[in-house]
Amino acid sequence: MTRSHLVARVLVAGIVGTSVIGAFTLSTETRLRAVNDTIWVANRGAHTIRGFDAATGEVVRTIAMAPNSQPGDLAYAKGKLYVSEEFGAPPAIAIVDVESGTVLSRITFPTGSRPHHVHASVGGNLISAGLFGTDMVAVIDTRDDSLLGPWDSNTLTTNGRVHAAVFSKDGNTLYLANEGANEVSAIDPRTGYTFWRMTVPAVHELAVTHDGKWAYVSRRTANKLGVINLENQTFQDVLSLGLPDTMQLSANEKLLTVGLRTSPAQLAVVDTSTFAFELVNLSTSGGATIAGHQWTSPSGRVTFAAFEGGTAPGVAVIDHRAGNQIVQTLAYPGRPHGVDRALP
Numbered sequence: 001m002t003r004s005h006l007v008a009r010v011l012v013a014g015i016v017g018t019s020v021i022g023a024f025t026l027s028t029e030t031r032l033r034a035v036n037d038t039i040w041v042a043n044r045g046a047h048t049i050r051g052f053d054a055a056t057g058e059v060v061r062t063i064a065m066a067p068n069s070q071p072g073d074l075a076y077a078k079g080k081l082y083v084s085e086e087f088g089a090p091p092a093i094a095i096v097d098v099e100s101g102t103v104l105s106r107i108t109f110p111t112g113s114r115p116h117h118v119h120a121s122v123g124g125n126l127i128s129a130g131l132f133g134t135d136m137v138a139v140i141d142t143r144d145d146s147l148l149g150p151w152d153s154n155t156l157t158t159n160g161r162v163h164a165a166v167f168s169k170d171g172n173t174l175y176l177a178n179e180g181a182n183e184v185s186a187i188d189p190r191t192g193y194t195f196w197r198m199t200v201p202a203v204h205e206l207a208v209t210h211d212g213k214w215a216y217v218s219r220r221t222a223n224k225l226g227v228i229n230l231e232n233q234t235f236q237d238v239l240s241l242g243l244p245d246t247m248q249l250s251a252n253e254k255l256l257t258v259g260l261r262t263s264p265a266q267l268a269v270v271d272t273s274t275f276a277f278e279l280v281n282l283s284t285s286g287g288a289t290i291a292g293h294q295w296t297s298p299s300g301r302v303t304f305a306a307f308e309g310g311t312a313p314g315v316a317v318i319d320h321r322a323g324n325q326i327v328q329t330l331a332y333p334g335r336p337h338g339v340d341r342a343l344p
Contacts, residue, residue: 038098038342039295039304040081041315044070045334049083049096052315054304054341057330063101065094073117073293073338077124078142080104081342084115084129091115093129093138095145098342107140107147117164117205117246118338121171126189128165128174135160137176139189151192153178153185166206166215175215175230177203184217184228198233200226207247207256216256218244225258225270239275241268246293250300255320257296257303265289265307267316269324280324285310292337306336315339 038051038060047069051060065071069085069092076082081096085106091113092106109115114133120126127140131150135158139148153160153176161180167173167189174189184206185197204220208230215228217235225239243261249272250256258268258277265282282305283289292306303318313336317328 039315039330040074040076040340040342041304041306041330041332041336042071042074042083042338043332043334043336044072044086045308046332047071048334049074049081050332051098051342052304052330057317057328061101063096063103065103066092066106070335071338074340075118075120075127076340076342077120077127080142080145081340082118082120082127082129082140082142084118084338086114086116086132091133093118093127093140105145107138107145109138109150116162119164119166121167121189122169123171126167126171128167128189130162130164130176132161132163132179135162135178135180137162137165137174137187139165139174148190149192151187151189153187154181154183154194154197157181163203164205166208168208168212169210170212173212175206175208177206177217179204179220184215186230196233198228198235200228200235204244205246207249209249209253216247216249218247218258220245220261239270239277241277242266244268245291248294248296248303250296251298252300255296255300257294257305259291259294259305261290263288263290263309265291265309267291267294267303267305267318269303269318269320278324280305280316280318280326282307282316282326283310283312283329285312287311289313292335293339295339295341297341304330304339306332306339308335308337 050062066088069088074083083094112133115129116132136150163179186195202219202222205218207216224237228235246259256270270277287310289309294305296303315330
């Protein structure tokens with residue numbers, strides 16, 4: 001992806017649709033070609049995490065987290081799940097063995113730290129968690145689950161709120177979305193050294209391209225999706241969306257899914273070559289609903305998108321090659337939120 005190619009892309013207005021609940025489900029064989037193994041979901045209302053068989057949708061295991069901890073996100077690495085217990089007493093990242101379902105240990109933080117979005121580096125050597133109640137980020141070395149840092153996003157200020165922290169493909173750079181300071185910064189995840197900072201108003205979440213030259217940025221309260229040039233630290237808006245939040249890129253980077261925090265619960269499916277998009281309604285249940293996080297398969301075939309509210313919260317399974325149809329809904333009462341896949 002070149003700068004001239006990306007900048008030449010224009011907003012395609014008015015290309016908005018709504019998915020229809022499919023009358024079929026993906027066959028096991030078809031689903032396995034798209035994804036495999038277990039989809040894990042963190043539930044802020046039930047204070048649990050739950051694994052679903054990605055091929056069949058059957059429940060694999062439900063694991064209780066700390067009481068009233070409101071686990072909001074999780075990331076898989078090296079046979080373990082790293083779960084943010086944002087409102088635990090104390091707040092923590094719980095480390096769960098996938099095979100046994102056992103909570104192996106917890107890395108705790110001071111009251112008010114609010115460990116929030118959790119991301120794994122490619123290969124799973126490092127885990128990051130924005131401490132959303134502060135201007136700091138926690139980085140965990142998964143070899144021995146030691147805590148690196150926490151690192152301060154800006155030692156000269158205290159008004160930051162680090163919402164998310166996303167690794168470059170090589171794992172040598174960690175990009176921080178500092179919502180409170182309206183700032184994106186690039187740091188060394190192992191030392192906390194800051195490479196650069198740039199102003200991005202209303203920054204909320206990031207998705208970095210494989211070549212490390214670009215990042216998609218959701219500017220949630222501005223209702224905008226932007227693109228950052230990571231080489232010269234500039235950005236431009238490319239799309240207007242209602243309260244854009246979490247993002248997932250397919251491996252070929254042609255498809256971008258964007259979770260929206262508007263109601264009813266919706267996911268935007270974006271063609272990155274044109275910025276044409278379709279809105280997918282995640283639920284047909286009654287009552288107010290809102291989207292959580294999503295996991296999109298590297299092939300770009302399937303997205304698992306959490307939603308809460310209404311009469312039947314859960315996870316919508318979206319088949320992008322079947323016109324972005326929802327082909328199955330996995331029930332999970334409470335407030336399902338963070339989503340990730342675990343390999344064997």
